[in-house]
Protein backbone atom coordinates (compact mmCIF):
# COMPACT_ATOMS: atom_id res chain seq x y z
CA UNK A 69 0.00 0.00 0.00
CA UNK A 70 1.17 3.51 -0.65
CA UNK A 71 -0.23 5.29 2.37
CA UNK A 72 1.97 6.83 4.99
CA UNK A 73 3.60 5.03 7.89
CA UNK A 74 1.22 4.02 10.69
CA UNK A 75 1.03 5.89 13.97
CA UNK A 76 3.37 4.72 16.77
CA UNK A 77 0.40 3.37 18.73
CA UNK A 78 -0.65 1.26 15.72
CA UNK A 79 0.39 -1.98 17.41
CA UNK A 80 -1.39 -5.03 18.77
CA UNK A 81 0.20 -7.08 21.52
CA UNK A 82 -0.56 -10.77 21.09
CA UNK A 83 0.09 -13.32 23.85
CA UNK A 84 0.13 -16.54 21.84
CA UNK A 85 -0.53 -20.15 22.64
CA UNK A 86 -4.30 -20.28 23.16
CA UNK A 87 -6.43 -22.15 20.60
CA UNK A 88 -9.05 -19.94 18.94
CA UNK A 89 -12.49 -21.19 19.90
CA UNK A 90 -15.99 -19.83 19.32
CA UNK A 91 -17.90 -18.07 16.56
CA UNK A 92 -17.20 -15.19 14.19
CA UNK A 93 -19.45 -13.68 11.55
CA UNK A 94 -18.30 -12.70 8.07
CA UNK A 95 -20.15 -10.04 6.16
CA UNK A 96 -20.13 -9.03 2.49
CA UNK A 97 -16.93 -9.58 0.50
CA UNK A 98 -14.47 -6.68 0.32
CA UNK A 99 -13.84 -7.60 -3.32
CA UNK A 100 -17.51 -7.39 -4.26
CA UNK A 101 -18.91 -4.66 -2.04
CA UNK A 102 -16.52 -1.98 -3.29
CA UNK A 103 -17.33 -2.82 -6.95
CA UNK A 104 -21.07 -3.01 -6.27
CA UNK A 105 -20.77 0.52 -4.90
CA UNK A 106 -19.16 1.68 -8.15
CA UNK A 107 -21.95 -0.05 -10.13
CA UNK A 108 -24.52 2.11 -8.31
CA UNK A 109 -23.09 5.07 -10.28
CA UNK A 110 -24.42 3.53 -13.49
CA UNK A 111 -28.05 3.68 -12.36
CA UNK A 112 -30.47 6.55 -12.80
CA UNK A 113 -32.30 5.59 -9.57
CA UNK A 114 -31.02 4.72 -6.03
CA UNK A 115 -29.44 1.38 -5.08
CA UNK A 116 -29.34 -0.56 -1.82
CA UNK A 117 -26.53 -2.89 -0.83
CA UNK A 118 -26.87 -5.20 2.17
CA UNK A 119 -24.27 -6.93 4.34
CA UNK A 120 -21.70 -4.16 3.95
CA UNK A 121 -18.66 -4.56 6.22
CA UNK A 122 -17.08 -1.64 8.09
CA UNK A 123 -13.71 -1.69 6.35
CA UNK A 124 -11.52 1.04 4.93
CA UNK A 125 -12.02 0.18 1.26
CA UNK A 126 -15.74 0.87 1.76
CA UNK A 127 -14.89 4.23 3.35
CA UNK A 128 -12.65 5.13 0.39
CA UNK A 129 -15.32 4.29 -2.20
CA UNK A 130 -17.94 6.13 -0.11
CA UNK A 131 -15.71 9.21 -0.19
CA UNK A 132 -15.23 8.96 -3.94
CA UNK A 133 -18.94 8.49 -4.61
CA UNK A 134 -19.77 11.48 -2.42
CA UNK A 135 -17.37 13.85 -4.18
CA UNK A 136 -19.11 12.87 -7.42
CA UNK A 137 -22.49 13.90 -6.03
CA UNK A 138 -23.79 10.47 -5.00
CA UNK A 139 -25.65 10.52 -1.67
CA UNK A 140 -24.40 7.62 0.45
CA UNK A 141 -25.98 6.61 3.77
CA UNK A 142 -25.08 3.65 5.92
CA UNK A 143 -27.89 2.24 8.02
CA UNK A 144 -26.53 -0.66 10.11
CA UNK A 145 -24.91 -2.81 7.45
CA UNK A 146 -27.14 -1.53 4.63
CA UNK A 147 -25.84 1.09 2.26
CA UNK A 148 -28.18 3.39 0.36
CA UNK A 149 -26.70 5.13 -2.69
CA UNK A 150 -28.55 7.81 -4.64
CA UNK A 151 -26.78 8.69 -7.92
CA UNK A 152 -29.47 10.97 -9.36
CA UNK A 153 -27.29 14.09 -9.05
CA UNK A 154 -23.90 12.82 -10.28
CA UNK A 155 -21.48 15.66 -10.99
CA UNK A 156 -17.87 16.28 -11.96
CA UNK A 157 -15.45 16.51 -9.05
CA UNK A 158 -12.22 18.47 -8.76
CA UNK A 159 -8.91 16.66 -9.00
CA UNK A 160 -7.94 17.93 -5.55
CA UNK A 161 -10.92 16.43 -3.76
CA UNK A 162 -10.48 13.17 -5.69
CA UNK A 163 -6.79 13.07 -4.89
CA UNK A 164 -7.57 12.95 -1.16
CA UNK A 165 -8.07 9.24 -1.89
CA UNK A 166 -4.87 8.76 -3.89
CA UNK A 167 -2.90 5.67 -2.95
CA UNK A 168 -5.57 4.23 -0.68
CA UNK A 169 -7.23 1.48 -2.74
CA UNK A 170 -7.37 -0.14 -6.19
CA UNK A 171 -11.06 0.56 -6.68
CA UNK A 172 -10.81 4.11 -8.17
CA UNK A 173 -9.70 2.62 -11.51
CA UNK A 174 -13.18 1.10 -11.83
CA UNK A 175 -14.82 4.53 -11.86
CA UNK A 176 -13.63 5.07 -15.47
CA UNK A 177 -16.53 3.54 -17.42
CA UNK A 178 -19.37 4.68 -15.12
CA UNK A 179 -18.07 8.28 -14.99
CA UNK A 180 -17.49 8.39 -18.74
CA UNK A 181 -21.05 7.21 -19.33
CA UNK A 182 -22.60 9.59 -16.80
CA UNK A 183 -20.41 12.67 -17.31
CA UNK A 184 -18.25 12.16 -20.40
CA UNK A 185 -15.15 12.76 -18.27
CA UNK A 186 -13.28 11.11 -15.41
CA UNK A 187 -10.24 11.74 -13.27
CA UNK A 188 -8.65 8.75 -11.54
CA UNK A 189 -6.15 9.22 -8.70
CA UNK A 190 -3.06 7.07 -8.16
CA UNK A 191 -4.06 3.60 -7.06
CA UNK A 192 -3.20 1.88 -3.79
CA UNK A 193 -3.79 -1.71 -2.76
CA UNK A 194 -1.36 -4.32 -1.51
CA UNK A 195 2.25 -4.10 -2.59
CA UNK A 196 2.55 -7.65 -3.94
CA UNK A 197 3.90 -7.04 -7.44
CA UNK A 198 3.94 -4.42 -10.19
CA UNK A 199 0.13 -4.51 -10.53
CA UNK A 200 0.03 -2.80 -13.94
CA UNK A 201 -3.25 -1.47 -15.39
CA UNK A 202 -2.31 -1.87 -19.05
CA UNK A 203 -5.32 -4.13 -19.79
CA UNK A 204 -7.69 -1.54 -18.33
CA UNK A 205 -6.24 1.31 -20.38
CA UNK A 206 -6.05 -0.66 -23.61
CA UNK A 207 -9.66 -1.83 -23.28
CA UNK A 208 -10.92 1.68 -22.44
CA UNK A 209 -9.16 3.07 -25.51
CA UNK A 210 -10.81 0.38 -27.65
CA UNK A 211 -14.19 1.47 -26.25
CA UNK A 212 -13.37 4.93 -27.60
CA UNK A 213 -12.14 6.70 -24.46
CA UNK A 214 -9.24 9.13 -24.51
CA UNK A 215 -6.85 8.32 -21.70
CA UNK A 216 -4.07 10.68 -20.60
CA UNK A 217 -1.75 9.88 -17.76
CA UNK A 218 -0.18 12.73 -15.84
CA UNK A 219 1.82 13.18 -12.64
CA UNK A 220 -1.37 13.95 -10.67
CA UNK A 221 -3.41 10.98 -11.93
CA UNK A 222 -5.28 9.86 -15.05
CA UNK A 223 -7.65 12.02 -17.10
CA UNK A 224 -10.21 10.35 -19.37
CA UNK A 225 -12.82 11.65 -21.72
CA UNK A 226 -15.34 10.20 -24.11
CA UNK A 227 -16.22 12.70 -26.82
CA UNK A 228 -18.87 10.29 -28.13
CA UNK A 229 -20.82 7.41 -26.62
CA UNK A 230 -18.47 4.48 -25.98
CA UNK A 231 -18.85 1.57 -28.38
CA UNK A 232 -18.83 -2.17 -27.64
CA UNK A 233 -15.57 -4.06 -28.29
CA UNK A 234 -14.14 -7.46 -29.07
CA UNK A 235 -11.35 -7.95 -26.56
CA UNK A 236 -9.20 -10.81 -25.27
CA UNK A 237 -7.34 -10.43 -21.99
CA UNK A 238 -3.75 -11.71 -21.92
CA UNK A 239 -4.50 -12.99 -18.42
CA UNK A 240 -7.90 -13.39 -16.72
CA UNK A 241 -7.53 -10.25 -14.60
CA UNK A 242 -10.30 -9.68 -12.06
CA UNK A 243 -10.04 -5.88 -12.19
CA UNK A 244 -9.84 -5.66 -15.99
CA UNK A 245 -12.85 -7.99 -16.34
CA UNK A 246 -14.79 -5.72 -13.97
CA UNK A 247 -13.61 -2.64 -15.87
CA UNK A 248 -14.93 -4.07 -19.13
CA UNK A 249 -18.24 -5.15 -17.57
CA UNK A 250 -18.84 -1.75 -15.97
CA UNK A 251 -18.04 -0.02 -19.26
CA UNK A 252 -19.75 -2.38 -21.73
CA UNK A 253 -23.16 -2.39 -20.05
CA UNK A 254 -23.96 1.14 -21.27
CA UNK A 255 -21.80 1.13 -24.42
CA UNK A 256 -23.41 1.13 -27.84
CA UNK A 257 -23.59 -2.37 -29.31
CA UNK A 258 -22.22 -5.69 -28.13
CA UNK A 259 -18.97 -6.44 -26.30
CA UNK A 260 -17.33 -9.84 -26.39
CA UNK A 261 -14.73 -10.39 -23.69
CA UNK A 262 -12.52 -13.47 -24.01
CA UNK A 263 -10.27 -14.97 -21.30
CA UNK A 264 -12.37 -13.22 -18.65
CA UNK A 265 -12.00 -13.77 -14.92
CA UNK A 266 -14.92 -15.70 -13.43
CA UNK A 267 -14.37 -15.29 -9.68
CA UNK A 268 -17.54 -15.56 -7.53
CA UNK A 269 -17.30 -11.82 -6.81
CA UNK A 270 -17.47 -11.17 -10.57
CA UNK A 271 -20.53 -13.40 -10.89
CA UNK A 272 -22.14 -11.43 -8.05
CA UNK A 273 -21.32 -8.17 -9.83
CA UNK A 274 -22.92 -9.55 -12.99
CA UNK A 275 -26.01 -10.45 -10.96
CA UNK A 276 -26.18 -6.84 -9.75
CA UNK A 277 -25.76 -5.43 -13.26
CA UNK A 278 -28.43 -7.79 -14.59
CA UNK A 279 -30.77 -6.54 -11.87
CA UNK A 280 -30.03 -2.99 -13.04
CA UNK A 281 -31.19 -3.85 -16.55
CA UNK A 282 -27.98 -5.07 -18.21
CA UNK A 283 -27.84 -7.99 -20.64
CA UNK A 284 -24.81 -10.16 -19.86
CA UNK A 285 -24.25 -13.73 -21.00
CA UNK A 286 -21.50 -15.84 -19.43
CA UNK A 287 -20.52 -18.44 -22.00
CA UNK A 288 -18.22 -21.44 -21.52
CA UNK A 289 -14.43 -21.01 -21.78
CA UNK A 290 -14.23 -17.62 -20.07
CA UNK A 291 -16.22 -15.75 -22.73
CA UNK A 292 -18.59 -13.02 -21.56
CA UNK A 293 -20.95 -11.24 -23.93
CA UNK A 294 -22.50 -7.93 -22.95
CA UNK A 295 -25.24 -6.27 -25.00
CA UNK A 296 -25.13 -2.54 -24.25
CA UNK A 297 -28.39 -0.88 -23.15
CA UNK A 298 -29.40 2.80 -23.09
CA UNK A 299 -30.17 3.11 -19.40
CA UNK A 300 -29.74 1.24 -16.13
CA UNK A 301 -31.67 1.69 -12.90
CA UNK A 302 -30.80 1.04 -9.25
CA UNK A 303 -30.54 -2.37 -7.57
CA UNK A 304 -31.20 -3.98 -4.21
CA UNK A 305 -28.74 -6.73 -3.38
CA UNK A 306 -27.15 -8.68 -0.53
CA UNK A 307 -23.39 -9.01 -1.08
CA UNK A 308 -21.86 -12.50 -1.17
CA UNK A 309 -19.94 -13.35 2.00
CA UNK A 310 -16.21 -12.70 2.21
CA UNK A 311 -14.53 -16.00 1.33
CA UNK A 312 -11.08 -14.57 2.06
CA UNK A 313 -11.97 -13.57 5.60
CA UNK A 314 -13.66 -16.95 6.11
CA UNK A 315 -10.51 -18.78 4.97
CA UNK A 316 -8.39 -16.58 7.24
CA UNK A 317 -10.36 -17.62 10.34
CA UNK A 318 -10.36 -21.23 9.18
CA UNK A 319 -6.56 -21.19 8.88
CA UNK A 320 -6.26 -19.52 12.28
CA UNK A 321 -8.31 -22.37 13.79
CA UNK A 322 -5.94 -24.90 12.21
CA UNK A 323 -2.70 -23.14 13.15
CA UNK A 324 -3.79 -22.66 16.80
CA UNK A 325 -5.32 -26.17 17.10
CA UNK A 326 -8.66 -24.48 17.65
CA UNK A 327 -12.32 -24.77 16.65
CA UNK A 328 -14.12 -21.84 14.98
CA UNK A 329 -17.62 -21.56 13.52
CA UNK A 330 -17.50 -19.00 10.72
CA UNK A 331 -21.06 -17.78 10.45
CA UNK A 332 -21.95 -16.66 6.94
CA UNK A 333 -19.19 -18.67 5.20
CA UNK A 334 -20.54 -20.25 2.01
CA UNK A 335 -19.39 -23.66 0.83
CA UNK A 336 -19.99 -23.06 -2.91
CA UNK A 337 -17.46 -20.19 -3.03
CA UNK A 338 -14.84 -22.02 -0.96
CA UNK A 339 -14.74 -25.51 -2.46
CA UNK A 340 -11.10 -25.30 -3.54
CA UNK A 341 -10.05 -24.00 -0.12
CA UNK A 342 -12.09 -26.72 1.62
CA UNK A 343 -10.33 -29.45 -0.38
CA UNK A 344 -6.97 -28.04 0.67
CA UNK A 345 -8.11 -27.74 4.29
CA UNK A 346 -9.12 -31.39 4.33
CA UNK A 347 -5.89 -32.50 2.57
CA UNK A 348 -3.83 -30.79 5.28
CA UNK A 349 -5.82 -32.61 7.96
CA UNK A 350 -8.28 -29.91 9.04
CA UNK A 351 -11.92 -30.82 9.63
CA UNK A 352 -15.02 -28.87 8.69
CA UNK A 353 -18.78 -29.26 8.65
CA UNK A 354 -21.27 -27.22 6.67
CA UNK A 355 -24.42 -25.72 8.14
CA UNK A 356 -26.49 -24.35 5.27
CA UNK A 357 -29.37 -22.98 7.36
CA UNK A 358 -30.32 -19.61 5.84
CA UNK A 359 -29.25 -16.59 7.98
CA UNK A 360 -27.65 -18.58 10.82
CA UNK A 361 -25.56 -21.08 8.80
CA UNK A 362 -21.84 -21.15 8.11
CA UNK A 363 -18.87 -23.50 8.27
CA UNK A 364 -17.27 -24.96 11.42
CA UNK A 365 -13.51 -25.41 11.04
CA UNK A 366 -11.32 -27.27 13.53
CA UNK A 367 -8.05 -29.07 14.20
CA UNK A 368 -8.94 -32.67 15.01
CA UNK A 369 -5.75 -33.37 16.99
CA UNK A 370 -2.72 -35.33 15.82
CA UNK A 371 -0.40 -34.23 13.00
CA UNK A 372 -1.18 -32.04 10.00
CA UNK A 373 -0.09 -33.30 6.55
CA UNK A 374 2.18 -31.47 4.07
CA UNK A 375 0.83 -30.57 0.60
CA UNK A 376 2.02 -29.14 -2.73
CA UNK A 377 -0.16 -26.23 -3.83
CA UNK A 378 -0.37 -23.58 -6.54
CA UNK A 379 -2.40 -20.41 -6.49
CA UNK A 380 -4.41 -19.65 -9.62
CA UNK A 381 -7.39 -17.75 -10.95
CA UNK A 382 -10.83 -19.12 -10.04
CA UNK A 383 -11.67 -21.98 -9.74
CA UNK A 384 -8.05 -22.49 -8.65
CA UNK A 385 -6.65 -21.79 -5.20
CA UNK A 386 -7.10 -18.09 -4.57
CA UNK A 387 -3.90 -16.08 -4.13
CA UNK A 388 -5.49 -14.20 -1.19
CA UNK A 389 -5.79 -17.56 0.65
CA UNK A 390 -2.09 -18.27 0.21
CA UNK A 391 -0.68 -16.48 3.27
CA UNK A 392 -2.95 -17.91 5.99
CA UNK A 393 -2.52 -21.40 4.51
CA UNK A 394 1.28 -21.03 4.60
CA UNK A 395 1.12 -20.25 8.33
CA UNK A 396 -0.94 -23.41 8.90
CA UNK A 397 1.57 -25.41 6.81
CA UNK A 398 4.40 -24.43 9.18
CA UNK A 399 2.64 -26.86 11.55
CA UNK A 400 2.36 -29.75 9.05
CA UNK A 401 4.68 -32.72 9.38
CA UNK A 402 7.00 -32.62 6.32
CA UNK A 403 7.78 -30.48 3.27
CA UNK A 404 5.02 -28.40 1.68
CA UNK A 405 5.23 -26.35 -1.50
CA UNK A 406 3.36 -23.18 -2.38
CA UNK A 407 3.75 -21.94 -5.97
CA UNK A 408 2.33 -18.40 -6.32
CA UNK A 409 1.31 -17.91 -9.95
CA UNK A 410 -0.90 -14.80 -9.73
CA UNK A 411 1.51 -12.21 -8.27
CA UNK A 412 5.27 -12.08 -8.69
CA UNK A 413 6.09 -10.76 -5.25
CA UNK A 414 3.72 -12.17 -2.63
CA UNK A 415 6.10 -13.94 -0.25
CA UNK A 416 7.69 -10.90 1.43
CA UNK A 417 5.80 -11.70 4.62
CA UNK A 418 7.66 -15.01 5.08
CA UNK A 419 10.70 -13.06 6.35
CA UNK A 420 8.80 -12.25 9.57
CA UNK A 421 7.50 -15.83 9.78
CA UNK A 422 11.13 -17.04 9.66
CA UNK A 423 11.92 -14.55 12.41
CA UNK A 424 9.21 -16.31 14.45
CA UNK A 425 10.82 -19.72 13.89
CA UNK A 426 9.24 -20.92 10.64
CA UNK A 427 11.41 -22.84 8.18
CA UNK A 428 10.50 -21.39 4.78
CA UNK A 429 12.80 -21.15 1.72
CA UNK A 430 11.93 -19.12 -1.38
CA UNK A 431 12.80 -20.06 -4.98
CA UNK A 432 12.51 -18.28 -8.30
CA UNK A 433 11.76 -21.54 -10.15
CA UNK A 434 8.17 -22.70 -10.68
CA UNK A 435 8.04 -25.47 -8.09
CA UNK A 436 4.42 -26.38 -8.80
CA UNK A 437 3.30 -28.55 -11.71
CA UNK A 438 2.49 -25.63 -14.03
CA UNK A 439 5.14 -23.27 -15.41
CA UNK A 440 3.85 -19.74 -14.80
CA UNK A 441 4.60 -16.18 -16.00
CA UNK A 442 7.10 -15.62 -13.21
CA UNK A 443 9.44 -18.57 -13.89
CA UNK A 444 12.79 -17.61 -15.47
CA UNK A 445 12.21 -13.96 -14.46
CA UNK A 446 13.96 -14.23 -11.14
CA UNK A 447 10.93 -13.52 -8.97
CA UNK A 448 10.95 -15.52 -5.76
CA UNK A 449 7.48 -16.92 -6.24
CA UNK A 450 7.74 -20.49 -4.91
CA UNK A 451 8.04 -21.40 -1.25
CA UNK A 452 9.07 -24.63 0.46
CA UNK A 453 7.79 -24.89 4.00
CA UNK A 454 9.35 -27.47 6.32
CA UNK A 455 7.35 -28.38 9.40
CA UNK A 456 6.36 -28.74 12.02
CA UNK A 457 8.23 -25.84 13.60
CA UNK A 458 7.55 -24.27 16.92
CA UNK A 459 6.74 -20.57 16.51
CA UNK A 460 7.92 -17.96 18.99
CA UNK A 461 6.58 -14.46 19.66
CA UNK A 462 8.41 -11.61 17.90
CA UNK A 463 8.02 -7.93 17.06
CA UNK A 464 6.94 -7.63 13.43
CA UNK A 465 6.01 -4.84 11.05
CA UNK A 466 3.30 -6.08 8.72
CA UNK A 467 3.68 -5.25 5.02
CA UNK A 468 0.13 -5.61 3.64
CA UNK A 469 -3.39 -6.81 4.29
CA UNK A 470 -3.30 -10.62 3.97
CA UNK A 471 0.32 -10.83 5.07
CA UNK A 472 -0.65 -8.86 8.15
CA UNK A 473 -3.43 -11.24 9.06
CA UNK A 474 -1.02 -14.14 8.61
CA UNK A 475 1.42 -12.55 11.01
CA UNK A 476 -1.45 -12.29 13.47
CA UNK A 477 -2.25 -15.98 13.02
CA UNK A 478 1.40 -16.89 13.54
CA UNK A 479 1.54 -14.75 16.69
CA UNK A 480 -1.60 -16.47 18.01
CA UNK A 481 -0.04 -19.89 17.38
CA UNK A 482 3.33 -18.89 18.84
CA UNK A 483 4.74 -19.34 22.30
CA UNK A 484 5.26 -15.99 24.02
CA UNK A 485 4.35 -12.43 23.18
CA UNK A 486 4.42 -10.64 19.81
CA UNK A 487 4.02 -7.00 18.97
CA UNK A 488 2.36 -6.63 15.57
CA UNK A 489 2.90 -3.16 14.09
CA UNK A 490 0.65 -1.71 11.38
CA UNK A 491 -2.62 -3.48 12.25
CA UNK A 492 -4.79 -0.35 11.94
CA UNK A 493 -3.08 0.78 8.79
CA UNK A 494 -3.31 -2.54 6.96
CA UNK A 495 -5.73 -5.03 8.48
CA UNK A 496 -8.70 -2.66 8.77
CA UNK A 497 -8.67 -2.36 4.98
CA UNK A 498 -10.23 -5.82 4.72
CA UNK A 499 -11.16 -7.21 8.13
CA UNK A 500 -14.09 -5.73 10.03
CA UNK A 501 -13.80 -5.57 13.85
CA UNK A 502 -10.87 -7.98 13.79
CA UNK A 503 -9.79 -7.12 17.31
CA UNK A 504 -13.22 -7.72 18.85
CA UNK A 505 -13.53 -10.92 16.84
CA UNK A 506 -10.14 -12.13 18.10
CA UNK A 507 -11.09 -11.43 21.70
CA UNK A 508 -14.42 -13.17 21.16
CA UNK A 509 -12.51 -16.29 20.09
CA UNK A 510 -10.47 -16.26 23.29
CA UNK A 511 -7.30 -14.69 21.88
CA UNK A 512 -5.21 -12.85 24.42
CA UNK A 513 -4.64 -9.51 22.66
CA UNK A 514 -4.21 -6.01 24.03
CA UNK A 515 -3.20 -2.48 23.08
CA UNK A 516 -0.12 -0.97 24.74
Ligand SMILES: CC(=O)N[C@H]1[C@@H](OP(=O)(O)OP(=O)(O)OC[C@H]2O[C@@H](n3ccc(=O)[nH]c3=O)[C@H](O)[C@@H]2O)O[C@H](CO)[C@@H](O)[C@@H]1O
Nearest residue numbers: 099199200201202203204239241242243244387388410411
Ligand atom coordinates in the same frame (compact mmCIF):
# COMPACT_ATOMS: atom_id res chain seq x y z
C1 LIG B 1 -9.98 -5.28 -4.98
C2 LIG B 1 -9.84 -6.64 -5.52
O1 LIG B 1 -10.78 -7.25 -6.00
N1 LIG B 1 -8.65 -7.20 -5.42
C3 LIG B 1 -8.45 -8.54 -5.88
C4 LIG B 1 -8.25 -8.52 -7.37
O2 LIG B 1 -7.13 -7.66 -7.61
P1 LIG B 1 -6.83 -7.15 -9.09
O3 LIG B 1 -8.12 -7.00 -9.80
O4 LIG B 1 -5.94 -5.96 -8.98
O5 LIG B 1 -6.01 -8.36 -9.65
P2 LIG B 1 -5.93 -8.89 -11.16
O6 LIG B 1 -6.77 -10.11 -11.28
O7 LIG B 1 -6.22 -7.77 -12.07
O8 LIG B 1 -4.39 -9.28 -11.26
C5 LIG B 1 -4.00 -10.57 -11.63
C6 LIG B 1 -2.75 -10.51 -12.43
O9 LIG B 1 -2.97 -9.81 -13.64
C7 LIG B 1 -1.98 -8.82 -13.84
N2 LIG B 1 -2.55 -7.66 -14.56
C8 LIG B 1 -3.74 -7.13 -14.16
C9 LIG B 1 -4.28 -6.04 -14.80
C10 LIG B 1 -3.58 -5.46 -15.87
O10 LIG B 1 -4.00 -4.48 -16.48
N3 LIG B 1 -2.38 -6.02 -16.26
C11 LIG B 1 -1.85 -7.11 -15.62
O11 LIG B 1 -0.77 -7.59 -15.99
C12 LIG B 1 -1.55 -8.44 -12.41
O12 LIG B 1 -0.28 -7.85 -12.37
C13 LIG B 1 -1.59 -9.80 -11.72
O13 LIG B 1 -0.39 -10.49 -11.96
O14 LIG B 1 -7.98 -9.84 -7.84
C14 LIG B 1 -6.83 -10.45 -7.28
C15 LIG B 1 -6.68 -11.83 -7.89
O15 LIG B 1 -7.73 -12.65 -7.50
C16 LIG B 1 -6.94 -10.51 -5.75
O16 LIG B 1 -5.70 -10.95 -5.22
C17 LIG B 1 -7.27 -9.16 -5.16
O17 LIG B 1 -7.64 -9.32 -3.80
Ligand SMILES: C=C(OP(=O)(O)O)C(=O)O
Nearest residue numbers: 170193194388469470498
Ligand atom coordinates in the same frame (compact mmCIF):
# COMPACT_ATOMS: atom_id res chain seq x y z
C1 LIG C 1 -4.69 -8.05 -2.72
C2 LIG C 1 -5.79 -7.71 -2.06
O1 LIG C 1 -6.50 -6.60 -2.21
P1 LIG C 1 -6.27 -5.30 -3.14
O2 LIG C 1 -6.46 -5.74 -4.53
O3 LIG C 1 -7.35 -4.41 -2.65
O4 LIG C 1 -4.89 -4.82 -2.84
C3 LIG C 1 -6.43 -8.60 -1.06
O5 LIG C 1 -7.60 -8.34 -0.70
O6 LIG C 1 -5.77 -9.55 -0.59
